[in-house]
Amino acid sequence: MDGTKLISSHYCILLILVLLQLFFSTSLAAVNSTSTPISPNxxxxxxxxxxxxxxxxxxxxxxxxxxxxxxxxxxxxxxxxxxxxxxxxxxxxxxxxxxxxxxxxxxxxxxxxxxxxxxxxxxxxxxxxxxxxxxxxxxxxxxxxxxxxxxxxxxxxxxxxxxxxxxxxxxxxxxxxxxxxxxxxxxxxxxxxVRKKNKCKSCDEGRKLIFSEMEHVRHGPLPLRMSNSNREIFESASRRQLLQTNGDDVLVNDVVVVSQNGTGNFTTISDAVAAAPNNTGIDSGYFLIYITAGVYEEYVSIAKNKKYLMMIGDGINQTVITGNRSFVDGWTTFNSATFAVVGHGFVAVNITICNTAGAIKHQAVALRNGADLSSFYGCSFEGYQDTLYSHSLRQFYRECDIYGTVDFIFGNAAVVLQNCNIYVRLPLSYQFNAVTAQGRTDPNQNTGTSIHNCSILASPDLASSNGTTNTYLGRPWKEYSRTIYMQSFMDTLINPKGWTPWSGDFALNTSFYAEFNNSGAGSNLIDRITWPGYHEINATDAANFTVDNFILGDDWLPTTGVSYTGGLL
The missing domain is CATH 1.20.140.40 (Invertase/pectin methylesterase inhibitor family protein)
Structure with missing residues (x-):
């Protein structure tokens, strides 16, 4: 065949392929257009x-x-x-x-x-x-x-x-x-x-640099901005000198003090919550409840009309809220919680929340959180099975301690736990430990549990046992369960398989379990499970589960005063 004709023939074929690709891409775009009429089918x-x-x-x-x-x-x-x-x-x-x-x-x-x-x-x-x-x-x-x-x-x-x-x-x-x-x-x-999340690695790197510069790690009081009279009330009760900054402080509208000895405004937390105004906005500032040291044996509920409440205690194991409701004693898992919150924009700092029912009572929740744009900073949650119920909506936990045994971080919120200590306890003799049991039921839900820069450790009772208890990173509670561990430390307690089934092959294909750049003896991936739903992801994919991308933390966390890292470390 003549060489010129051969080249011309190749050009014609190439042109036809380009035109076909253009036609099909245009047709697909038309079908996917939000304004294009389509049939119900x-x-x-x-x-x-x-x-x-x-x-x-x-x-x-x-x-x-x-x-x-x-x-x-x-x-x-x-x-x-x-x-x-x-x-x-x-x-x-x-x-x-x-x-x-x-x-x-x-x-x-x-x-x-x-x-x-x-x-x-x-x-x-x-x-x-x-x-x-x-x-x-x-x-x-x-x-x-x-x-x-x-x-x-x-x-x-x-x-x-x-x-x-x-x-x-x-x-x-x-x-x-x-x-x-x-x-x-x-x-x-x-x-x-809904548009797909940005997966641009260079963009994520840029965000990481920006947020590393913005990071303000706070080990003292939050930078609260309040009236002089409220400041006197708070400092008199707490004996603290508040940090005050320019442009990075938290607006407080009113302050009340809870003290068991009668020197505050209230002797119970629930009475202080009842006194909070209803349906306020962030522009009005937080209603701050300062809870002095003590053990508060009460069940606290933050209703949906109690928005933008902030609770500050005297520290972990100093301000303690405790209850003992459990499934065995006739409570649903949902209402077994010692502390339950659904009020939008809730913030808690320096508080311990416990459920003391014990392992023998099975499901017994310490905290149930269904509050959108809620955050917990420097808090501790103590229980056995089902300790932390991150029920729904968007949540953030920073520098918190979580103790438990079976499925003790569970629920179906879009939640990031960052710089937290996760302590696994000794379960009943016939039980194994599962750190997470995430409850996503639909592939279109924007939910999941992201564990970032945390430490997964054995509590003293588990560490001193005979070492036969199996501990797993999680198991699929619902069909589209989604959990990610990123840049976290996993000690020797983690079973080499990493993850365990819920029942048979349920959700092994549809769940999404991922690990990225973790450390410690328990992070070794050689013997990890090989389910279709398990993934060892790269930095680009991991960036989708950071504070900034997964819960859009940069849009709302600055108003809380809670420290955070927006991207990967």
Whole structure:
């Protein structure tokens, strides 16, 4: 063949390939465009429940993905209201129910009420005329993720209540349909508004440099800005001289003191919480509750209307809040907590929270946290099974101590634990230890547990035992469980396999477990499990689970005064 013709032929083929690629990429972009009309079938096929989705969306209609999302959220709000009415109907006949059934239903009532709030907020934002900013998109994905978590928690609580089978018969269908509807709403919203996280390594390196320069490690009081009268109250009670800085201080609106000897404003923490104003904003400043040293035997609950509360104690093992509720004694895991918080923007500093039920009582929560944009700094959480329940929304823990045995860091929040000490205790003789049990149920949830620059150590009782207890980094509680250990120290207590199944092969393919650049004898990867869901990740992927990227910490942590590192070390 003539050489010129051969070259021309190659050019023609290359041109055709380029044109085909351009055509298909343009067509794909058109299909994925948020303003392009698509059929309900096309919109639903990418959800977890295509058949249910198609039955729910308007038939013979062609809308764009965002319109379908708005419609689905509206349907979800209607379903949430109906479910709350159903729960209230059962509770009106509480005289016929066992105490455990009543407690499970009360959990469901609380969670359904939160879902209605979240859906109202989501619908208002989606119906607004202005486009969503990136942080607003993250807010709404967080709320829709939490709605699914709340629904699952209600279902789990009823399932674990042995005497409530008759209840479950009447609640199973609305629970199941609600879960499907909320999943569809989250999926359609994610396709319509959520952009993929930035995975630019050079960008992440740049952020790391910036945040390393911004880092202010505080070992003393937070830099609080308050009126002179409030400052006198706080310093008189705490005998501290507060650090005051320019431009980096925390606005405090009011200060009250809790002291058991009667020298403060209140003798119990719960009374101080009740006195806090309702539904305040961050611009008004924190309502600061200073808790003097002592052991407070009470169950503390920060309700959803108690926003931007800050609690400061006298230090770990000095200010101690303690309770002993447990699953064995008839409490649901959800309401076994010594300290429970759902109020937005909560901050706690220098406090110990305990559940003293002991290993023999199984599930017994010290802290249950379902508060968005909440942070705990220099705190300690002590229990055995299910110590720290990072239930939902976005959370941050810095320089905290966490003690436990089985699944003792669990839940389905988007949470980062940074510079924390994780102490594994001696379990019952027939038990093994699992540090985490993450509860992500849907691939579109922006949740997971990120453990960054922490130390995983044996507590004295485990260290002095005969050494036969197996300790694992985690196990998949739910189908899309997601946990990442980054730049952390793992001592010899960690089993070489690293991770252990929940039951059979459940979630081994769909979970996401990852490790990056950890140290210590327990970090050796040679004998790690080989599940499809397990990954040894690089710095680019690990950067997605840092404070700055995973919980958008730079947008809200500066107002708390809590120290943090935004990127990788």
């Amino acid at each position: 096309v919109a639903c096929n990418a959800t977890m429940y295509p058949k249910f989705c198609k039955s729910m969306l308007p038939r013979n209609d062609t809308s764009n993905i965002r319109d379908y999302s708005r419609f689905s959220v509206h349907r979800s709000l209607s379903a949430a209201n109906k479910f709350l009415s159903l729960i209230n109907k059962y509770l009106r006949h509480r005289s016929t129910l066992s105490i455990t059934a009543i407690r499970a239903l009360e959990d469901c009532r609380l969670l359904a009420g939160l879902n209605i709030d979240f859906l109202l907020s989501t619908m208002t934002s989606l119906n607004a005329t202005k486009p969503l900013l990136s942080y607003e998109t993250d807010d709404l994905q967080t709320l829709l993720s939490a709605i699914l978590t709340n629904q699952q928690t209600c279902s789990d609580g009823l399932e674990a209540t042995a005497s409530s089978w008759s209840l479950k018969d009447g609640l199973y269908t609305p629970l199941s349909n609600g879960t499907k509807l909320y999943s569809v709403s989250l999926s359609l919203f994610t396709r319509g508004w």
